[in-house]
Amino acid sequence: MVTRWASPSRRVSALEKSPVSLLVPFYFFLLGLLILFSLILLVQGVTGAGRNDSVTNMLFIMTGLTGLVSTFYMIRRYQLSVQKTLKERKIVVLTVEECSKCSYKAVRPFREGDYVYGYGEECPRCPKSLGDTGVENRMVITAIYLEGGRQEERY
Amino acid sequence: MQTPLFLGQDNTDIGYIINILYIAMFLVLVFWGEKIQTRIRLRDIEYALERLRLMRDESVKFTKEKLKKYGREEINRFLDNYLEFVTIPPVDMDPAGVVWKLDHIVKTAEDRVRSEIKQIIPDLDESHVLNIMNLFEASYALNYYYKVVRHYYILSKKTSSYILIIQLQAILPQVMMEAEAYLGALQAFSSGQPIGDGAGALVAARLMRGGEIFDIERDNVCTVKNIQGRRVYFMKAKGPGGAVGTPGDALMKLSEKESFKMIFMVDAGLKLEGEKTGSIAEGVGAIIGGIGTEKYKIEEVATKKAIPLYGMIIKMSLKEAITPMTKDVLNGVEEAHQLLLKRIVEKSSEGDTVMVIGVGNTMGIAQ
Ligand SMILES: [Zn+2]
Numbered sequence: 321m322v323t324r325w326a327s328p329s330r331r332v333s334a335l336e337k338s339p340v341s342l343l344v345p346f347y348f349f350l351l352g353l354l355i356l357f358s359l360i361l362l363v364q365g366v367t368g369a370g371r372n373d374s375v376t377n378m379l380f381i382m383t384g385l386t387g388l389v390s391t392f393y394m395i396r397r398y399q400l401s402v403q404k405t406l407k408e409r410k411i412v413v414l415t416v417e418e419c420s421k422c423s424y425k426a427v428r429p430f431r432e433g434d435y436v437y438g439y440g441e442e443c444p445r446c447p448k449s450l451g452d453t454g455v456e457n458r459m460v461i462t463a464i465y466l467e468g469g470r471q472e473e474r475y
Numbered sequence: 476m477q478t479p480l481f482l483g484q485d486n487t488d489i490g491y492i493i494n495i496l497y498i499a500m501f502l503v504l505v506f507w508g509e510k511i512q513t514r515i516r517l518r519d520i521e522y523a524l525e526r527l528r529l530m531r532d533e534s535v536k537f538t539k540e541k542l543k544k545y546g547r548e549e550i551n552r553f554l555d556n557y558l559e560f561v562t563i564p565p566v567d568m569d570p571a572g573v574v575w576k577l578d579h580i581v582k583t584a585e586d587r588v589r590s591e592i593k594q595i596i597p598d599l600d601e602s603h604v605l606n607i608m609n610l611f612e613a614s615y616a617l618n619y620y621y622k623v624v625r626h627y628y629i630l631s632k633k634t635s636s637y638i639l640i641i642q643l644q645a646i647l648p649q650v651m652m653e654a655e656a657y658l659g660a661l662q663a664f665s666s667g668q669p670i671g672d673g674a675g676a677l678v679a680a681r682l683m684r685g686g687e688i689f690d691i692e693r694d695n696v697c698t699v700k701n702i703q704g705r706r707v708y709f710m711k712a713k714g715p716g717g718a719v720g721t722p723g724d725a726l727m728k729l730s731e732k733e734s735f736k737m738i739f740m741v742d743a744g745l746k747l748e749g750e751k752t753g754s755i756a757e758g759v760g761a762i763i764g765g766i767g768t769e770k771y772k773i774e775e776v777a778t779k780k781a782i783p784l785y786g787m788i789i790k791m792s793l794k795e796a797i798t799p800m801t802k803d804v805l806n807g808v809e810e811a812h813q814l815l816l817k818r819i820v821e822k823s824s825e826g827d828t829v830m831v832i833g834v835g836n837t838m839g840i841a842q
Contacts, residue, residue, distance in 0.1 A: 376489060413668055413799045432666045435715035437680060437841040464669050464839055466799040 347398075351391050358387030412467040417459040419443040426459065436461055509637060516640050520628050523647050527621040530658050534614040541610065541665045545596045553591060557611050558618045560584075578768040582693075602667070602716025606838065609664040609717040613657045613797075620654045656794035663799045667715060669839035671795040671804045675742040678789075678811050679711035679833020680842045688842055694718040695725040696842050702816065704825035708733070710832050717838035719765065723772025726830065730776050736827040737783045738773070739819065741811055742834035743796055743804070744788035752791050753807030755814060762786030763834045773832075782830075785818065787811050 365380030413430040417440035424445045434440070439458040442448065448457050504511075535554065542550045562584045565576035588611070592604050599607075624643070631639040663670050669677065686698030690713065697710045708729065712720030726738070740762040746752065761773040761784055777784045789807040815831065823829050 430666070430668060435667060435839045435841050436669055436677065437684070438715065463805060464800065465805045466801045468802075 351394060354387055354391050358384045358391065360384075361387070414465060414467050415440065415461055416463040416465075417441060418462045419446060419459045421446050424459070430464060434461055434464060436464055513635060513637060513640060516644050517628075517632060520624075520631075520640070520643055520647065523651055524621070524624055524628055526651070527617070527624055527654055530654055531614070531617040531621045534617045534658060534661055537661050537665070538610045538614055542607070545599070547595050549595045550592070553595060554611060554614065557588065558615055560588075560615070574768055574771045577766065581766060581768065602714070605716030605718050606664060606667050609836070609838065610661065613660050613664055616657045617654055620650055620657075624650060653793060656792075656797055659794060660797040663797070664717065664838070667717070667839045668799045670797055670836060671791045671800050672743045672797060672836045673800060673838060673840050674789040674791070674804050674808050674811070675740075675833040675835040676711045676714065676837035676840050677800075677808050677833070678741045678815065679709050679831060680714070680837075680840050681808070681812050682707075682815070682831065682833075683709045683711070683842050692721050692724040692728055694720040695722060697725065697729070698842075703820050705819060705823050706826075706828045707819060708735075708828070708830045710830070711840075711842060712835070712837040714837035714840045714842060717836050719834075719836050721769060722763065722832045722834060723769035723776075726773055726776050726832070729830070730780060730782075733828050734780065735782050735830045736823050737785060738777060738830040738832065739815060740773075740784065740786040740832045740834055741815060742786070742788060744790055745796070746790035746792060750790055751803075752795055752801065753803035753805075753810075754790050755807060755811050756788045756790060757814075757818075758786050758788065760784055760786060762788060763832075785822065787815065 361380045362384030365377045365382075365384060368377055414427050415430045415434045417426045417428070418424070422443065422445050424443055426441075426444075428441075438461050440461045441459060442457045443459050446457055535558070538554060539551050542554075562580060565573055565580060567573050585608075588608055589604055592607055593599060624647070627639065627643045630636075631643060660670065662668070682700070683696075683698045686700045686709065688696050688698045691697045691710070694713050695710055696713045697708060700707050700709065710720075710722060710725055710729075712718040712722075729735075742762045742764065744756070744762070744764075746754075761770045761777070763770045763773065773784070776782070789804065789811055791801075791804055791807075795801055795804060819829055819831070
C-alpha cells in the first residue's frame with residue numbers, strides 16, 4: 321500500500337518483497353491445495369460416495385462450495401493489489417515553463433534545481449541575441465506539479 | 476426410516492471425528508479464545524511495526540544517500556542524534572506569556588539545527604539548508620511514529636491488556652497512512668519540489684510577481700502593489716528553500732508603521748475525508764497551522780487594532796500536503812488567486828491598505 325511514485329518508497333517495496341517473493345508461491349500452493357480439497361469434497365457430496373446419508377452429503381457440498389468461493393475471492397484480491405501497485409508507479413512530477421516574451425509554454429519532467437519562478441530552459445522560439453548574459457532568453461518556470469495527481473482512490 | 480440427525484450423530488467414522496472436533500474446538504475457544512484473538516491482533520500490530528521500522532530506516536538511508544554528495548561524514552552522525560532530539564515545551568501551569576516562551580524555544584531549536592548543518596557543510600546556501608531540515612524532520616516523524624507504536628506494542632504485550640491492544644490496533648491504519656505520507660514526502664523534500672502545503676505561498680507568489688521584493692523578519696519576503704487604488708502588501712515565506720517563515724513577527728513589525736484595513740490569509744488546510752481536493756473554503760480568523768505561536772501573534776495584532784481577519788483554505792489531505800503538489804491543488808491555487816483578487820476589491824475601498832499573507836511551506840516556490 322506504500323505509494324510507489326517516489327524512489328525511496330519503491331525501494332521499501334523491494335525490501336518488503338524479499339520475504340514476500342518466497343511467500344507468494346507458497347500462498348498459491350496453499351490455494352491450489354484448497355481448490356483440490358474443495359473439489360474432492362464437492363464431487364463426493366454430489367455422487368454420494370456410497371452413503372445414503374443426505375446430511376453428510378449436504379455438508380460436503382457446502383464445504384466444497386465455500387472453499388471454492390473463498391479461494392477465488394482470495395485470488396481476485398491478490399490480483400487487485402498487484403494492479404494497484406502497478407498503477408501507482410506511473411506518477412511523474414512535471415515542470416511548466418513559459419516564455420515571458422512570446423508566451424511559449426512547455427511541459428517537461430522535473431529536474432533537480434527547478435523551482436517555481438526560477439529560470440528554466442532557453443526559449444526555442446525567441447532568437448538568441450548576441451552578448452546575451454544567458455538569463456534574458458530563458459523561460460520562467462510557472463508551475464511544478466504531480467502528473468496524474470490523484471493519489472487516493474475515489475469512493 | 477432414518478430421522479434427520481444433527482451433525483455427527485450418526486455412527487459413521489466421519490461422524491465421530493466431526494463430533495470430537497466440535498467438542499475440542501468448543502473447549503479451545505472457551506479457554507483460550509481471548510488469548511488466540513490477542514495473539515492474532517498482536518501479530519497484526521507486529522507487522523505494522525515492522526513496516527514502520529522499514530520506513531524509518533529507509534528514510535534515514537535515503538537522507539544519508541542524498542547528503543553523500545557533500546562529502547561530510549559528520550552530517551550522518553548529526554542526523555542520528557537529531558532523531559533523538561527533544562524540544563521541551565514550556566511549563567503551562569501559569570499560562571500567561573507561555574506563547575512567547577514557546578516561540579523562543581522553538582526558534583532556538585530551529586536555530587540550533589540550522590547552524591549545526593551550516594557548520595558541517597559551510598558552503599551550503601540557505602535554501603538547501605532548509606530543505607535538508609525538512610528531510611530531517613520527515614525522518615524524525617517516522618522515527619517518532621515507530622518509537623511510540625513500539626512502546627505501546629511492548630507495553631500491551633507485557634501487560635497482555637486486551638483493551639490496550641484493541642486501541643492500538645484501532646489507530647494503526649491512520650498512523651500507517653500518515654507514516655506513508657511522510658515517506659512519500661522524502662522525494663519532494665530532497666529535490667526541492669513544491670508540496671501541497673505550499674499552496675498558500677504559491678498564491679502569494681503569483682500575486683507578488685512584478686513587485687519589488689524585500690526581506691522582513693526571519694524568512695519572510697514582502698512586497699507592496701497597487702490593486703485598483705488599494706495599497707496591498709503581499710507576504711510569504713522566503714523561497715525556494717523549505718521555509719514556513721514567521722508571518723506573525725513580520726505582521727507585528729509592519730503594523731507598527733502601517734494601519735491595515737483588513738488582513739487576508741491563504742493557507743492549505745486538511746480536508747475531511749470525502750471533500751474534494753483543491754476546493755476552496757472561505758472563512759474568518761487567522762488561518763495558519765503550526766504550533767500556534769504565529770497564529771497568536773497575528774490574532775494579537777488583529778484584535779488590538781480591530782482589523783478584520785479573512786481567510787481562504789485550499790483543501791487537501793495530509794498526504795497531498797507533504798508530497799509534490801498535485802494538479803487538483805494547483806487548480807485550487809488558480810481559483811484562490813482569482814477569488815482573492817476579487818475579494819480584495821470587494822471588501823476594501825480605494826486608498827485602503829490591505830495585508831495578504833500566503834501561509835505555508837514555500838519549498839520549491841520562489842517569489
Ligand atoms: Zn520566447
